[in-house]
Amino acid sequence: MSEKRHVLSVLVENEPGVLSRVAGLFSGRGFNIESLNVGPTLDKGVSIMTITTVGDEQIIEQIVKQLRKLVMTIKVVDLTEHKAVEREMVLIKVNAEDSRRAEILRIVDIFRCKVVDVSPEELTIEATGDVGKIKAIFSMLQRFGIKEIARTGTVALKRSLQD
Amino acid sequence: MELTGAQILLECLKREGVDVIFGYPGGAVIDIYDELPRHPLKHILVRHEQGAIHAADGYARASGKTGCCLVTSGPGATNTVTGIATAYMDSIPVVIITGQVPTPLIGNDAFQEVDIVGITRPCTKHNYLVKDVASLALTIRRAFYLARSGRPGPVLVDLPKDVMQARTAFVWPDDEAIRMRSYNPSAKPNKRQLQKVAELIRAAKRPVFYVGGGVVSANASADLCWLARRLHIPVTATLMGLGGFPADDPLWLGMLGMHGTYAANRAIQDSDLIIAAGARFDDRVTGKIAEFAPKATLVHIDIDPTSIQKNVAVHVPMVADVGQALSDLRALVEQQDAGFDFVAAHEPWVKTTLEWELEHPIKYVPAKRGEAVKPQYVVEKIYELTKGEAIIATEVGQNQMWTAQFYGFQSPRTFLSSGGLGTMGYGFPAAIGAQMAFPDKLVIDIAGDGSIQMNIQELATAVCYDLPVKIVILNNGYLGMVRQWQELFYKKNYCATCMEAQPDFVKLAEAYGAAGFRVTRSRDVEKVLKEAFAVPKPVIVDVRVSPDENVYPMVPAGKSLGEMLLV
Ligand SMILES: Cc1ncc(C[n+]2csc(CCOP(=O)(O)OP(=O)(O)O)c2C)c(N)n1
Ligand SMILES: [Mg+2]
Numbered sequence: 105m106s107e108k109r110h111v112l113s114v115l116v117e118n119e120p121g122v123l124s125r126v127a128g129l130f131s132g133r134g135f136n137i138e139s140l141n142v143g144p145t146l147d148k149g150v151s152i153m154t155i156t157t158v159g160d161e162q163i164i165e166q167i168v169k170q171l172r173k174l175v176m177t178i179k180v181v182d183l184t185e186h187k188a189v190e191r192e193m194v195l196i197k198v199n200a201e202d203s204r205r206a207e208i209l210r211i212v213d214i215f216r217c218k219v220v221d222v223s224p225e226e227l228t229i230e231a232t233g234d235v236g237k238i239k240a241i242f243s244m245l246q247r248f249g250i251k252e253i254a255r256t257g258t259v260a261l262k263r264s265l266q267d
Numbered sequence: 268m269e270l271t272g273a274q275i276l277l278e279c280l281k282r283e284g285v286d287v288i289f290g291y292p293g294g295a296v297i298d299i300y301d302e303l304p305r306h307p308l309k310h311i312l313v314r315h316e317q318g319a320i321h322a323a324d325g326y327a328r329a330s331g332k333t334g335c336c337l338v339t340s341g342p343g344a345t346n347t348v349t350g351i352a353t354a355y356m357d358s359i360p361v362v363i364i365t366g367q368v369p370t371p372l373i374g375n376d377a378f379q380e381v382d383i384v385g386i387t388r389p390c391t392k393h394n395y396l397v398k399d400v401a402s403l404a405l406t407i408r409r410a411f412y413l414a415r416s417g418r419p420g421p422v423l424v425d426l427p428k429d430v431m432q433a434r435t436a437f438v439w440p441d442d443e444a445i446r447m448r449s450y451n452p453s454a455k456p457n458k459r460q461l462q463k464v465a466e467l468i469r470a471a472k473r474p475v476f477y478v479g480g481g482v483v484s485a486n487a488s489a490d491l492c493w494l495a496r497r498l499h500i501p502v503t504a505t506l507m508g509l510g511g512f513p514a515d516d517p518l519w520l521g522m523l524g525m526h527g528t529y530a531a532n533r534a535i536q537d538s539d540l541i542i543a544a545g546a547r548f549d550d551r552v553t554g555k556i557a558e559f560a561p562k563a564t565l566v567h568i569d570i571d572p573t574s575i576q577k578n579v580a581v582h583v584p585m586v587a588d589v590g591q592a593l594s595d596l597r598a599l600v601e602q603q604d605a606g607f608d609f610v611a612a613h614e615p616w617v618k619t620t621l622e623w624e625l626e627h628p629i630k631y632v633p634a635k636r637g638e639a640v641k642p643q644y645v646v647e648k649i650y651e652l653t654k655g656e657a658i659i660a661t662e663v664g665q666n667q668m669w670t671a672q673f674y675g676f677q678s679p680r681t682f683l684s685s686g687g688l689g690t691m692g693y694g695f696p697a698a699i700g701a702q703m704a705f706p707d708k709l710v711i712d713i714a715g716d717g718s719i720q721m722n723i724q725e726l727a728t729a730v731c732y733d734l735p736v737k738i739v740i741l742n743n744g745y746l747g748m749v750r751q752w753q754e755l756f757y758k759k760n761y762c763a764t765c766m767e768a769q770p771d772f773v774k775l776a777e778a779y780g781a782a783g784f785r786v787t788r789s790r791d792v793e794k795v796l797k798e799a800f801a802v803p804k805p806v807i808v809d810v811r812v813s814p815d816e817n818v819y820p821m822v823p824a825g826k827s828l829g830e831m832l833l834v
């Protein structure tokens with residue numbers, strides 16, 4: 105069976121320890137986590153976790169079932185089986201001597217990124233997009249020398265119209 | 268009326284139907300102990316917290332009720348971890364109450380502080396830290412609800428000392444209040460799937476029931492027996508499933524797996540339809556997974572969705588309470604298959620399995636004159652003397668496997684053994700728990716000389732509370748099961764398995780105020796066992812058995828069930 109990237113949307117009770125239950129489940133059972141994002145929802149008592157993971161069909165089925173089995177889990181959706189929008193935001197600090205600055209700004213423009221911090225030698229760029237776009241931005245900026253990054257991990261929602 | 272946390276806790280335990288609690292005090296739980304004498308709850312003071320949790324587990328396995336134990340913070344709590352993991356692996360309902368340092372000190376490395384909720388997260392079904400006395404009653408109720416519902420398991424509740432001292436109005440939460448939107452164990456079998464199973468059974472030529480602990484835990488034994496007999500289908504069970512089907516029934520194949528019978532393993536390998544009920548295709552059962560049951564359509568009934576499609580791909584998955592599923596299947600068969608001749612359909616197959624049983628029964632080479640007692644003989648004698656009606660606990664190792672092979676379990680909840688975790692030191696405290704549940708029954712721990720030393724201190728508990736548990740040590744002077752692996756797979760490199768400097772178990776029993784017997788000759792076995800079982804107090808029978816006896820048949824780890832080593 106082939107391995108595939110899956111984005112799981114997990115609604116959990118907003119209670120102490122719930123993050124460690126989920127994280128512990130992945131480490132204890134040897135499942136991969138590529139990224140994990142937690143945040144509030146409209147319901148104060150509920151948090152949403154977006155987990156990206158990689159595995160073959162059988163592993164993903166186990167992950168979903170194991171997540172559902174946790175007593176604090178309200179709902180698990182494998183967004184890979186649905187139409188979904190997914191986004192990640194990254195901050196990229198990149199080398200930017202005067203001679204190359206214009207070139208970098210052009211890339212920022214093309215990808216509709218933002219410059220959020222400037223210094224004589226560096227630019228910090230804020231980029232948002234799906235996995236493909238983020239990958240592309242990295243590969244374009246690589247040659248200038250990326251000095252530091254911070255990423256939110258993927259967040260995602262099911263599209264309103266599924267058909 | 269306002270009550271303290273300690274009072275609320277004990278009131279909740281009473282209302283949950285807890286009549287006995289196994290415990291050990293300490294600073295963090297003194298408030299609870301201070302309150303205890305004013306409550307009807309019977310408290311059993313163990314001699315080590317591991318004894319408390321195993322006893323609560325044994326009580327639960329034998330009685331079908333939820334077991335309960337109470338320990339202090341820090342080391343008291345950590346001492347229960349092995350027992351919690353034991354109960355978790357075997358899906359046993361227990362509630363563990365641990366003391367905790369006062370809430371303002373949590374996180375400060377206070378004296379006897381340990382993050383027991385963090386430690387036990389992966390080996391409990393769920394756990395709680397109660398920070399506010401207002402949520403105490405609800406948490407206790409939920410703990411019991413979680414422990415016994417769905418796939419049962421241990422639930423731990425950590426109670427800080429100040430929460431036990433705080434006061435609040437006591438309100439008993441009703442059934443509505445304990446419901447959780449995040450926890451809805453599904454129990455109802457799918458009708459279409461059930462129909463499919465009924466069709467498969469009619470079409471099958473070589474069907475087998477493969478049952479596990481779920482059949483015992485769901486009290487599904489009666490329906491299983493009815494179905495097996497009506498459908499004329501042979502039955503095999505895992506270690507955890509023993510007692511779920513009577514061993515004297517002609518359809519009984521014996522246990523399957525690593526030390527299973529030739530007939531059971533052969534039946535699995537040749538079967539065209541396996542109905543797995545309340546079992547989880549553990550590696551000790553399946554052997555080499557790729558070669559497990561190559562010809563069979565697999566039906567898998569289990570309450571836990573994660574058990575299904577985990578180790579093997581099954582054709583007909585059914586998430587359901589096994590008790591419910593088997594009784595629905597029974598109703599279906601009664602209603603639509605009244606005219607079907609299952610005996611005719613399956614008799615050739617049943618005959619074949621009987622031939623396998625005759626070809627390679629579970630056996631051993633009896634001791635010749637002057638030779639050491641054979642451990643299997645001792646188990647056989649215990650079976651004969653008790654007519655299969657005693658509650659039998661075991662330790663772990665060869666003693667456990669010989670008990671599984673040579674004691675014919677007749678009814679559920681009469682076999683207490685650590686299956687999933689394989690915890691040495693489990694059997695004796697579990698037997699104490701079972702004896703608490705059934706004061707008038709004969710409760711026997713069939714032990715190894717190694718294992719018994721892991722919780723031997725509980726002899727004091729048994730003596731103190733007049734619990735006449737019988738310990739029969741199959742004393743081979745070795746960590747026998749490990750020695751067997753060294754002999755067979757590690758070129759007889761007997762490193763660290765010879766139990767030198769053994770205590771005198773007879774004197775040890777006497778030192779504790781129990782009775783001690785020693786047997787060294789086969790011809791004395793029956794007589795001494797009889798005498799020992801008649802003693803109205805705890806007893807150790809130290810049987811010196813042959814040191815180099817091995818457990819057979821054996822499927823070496825990683826080999827398929829078709830590759831058994833026979834006697
Ligand atoms: C707590 C624990 N430690 C280690 C083991 C590994 N182990 C499995 S069987 C066994 C030997 C048990 O010896 P004994 O109780 O004398 O039983 P025998 O096999 O000789 O009947 C050991 C050490 C275990 N199962 N549990
Ligand atoms: Mg031994």
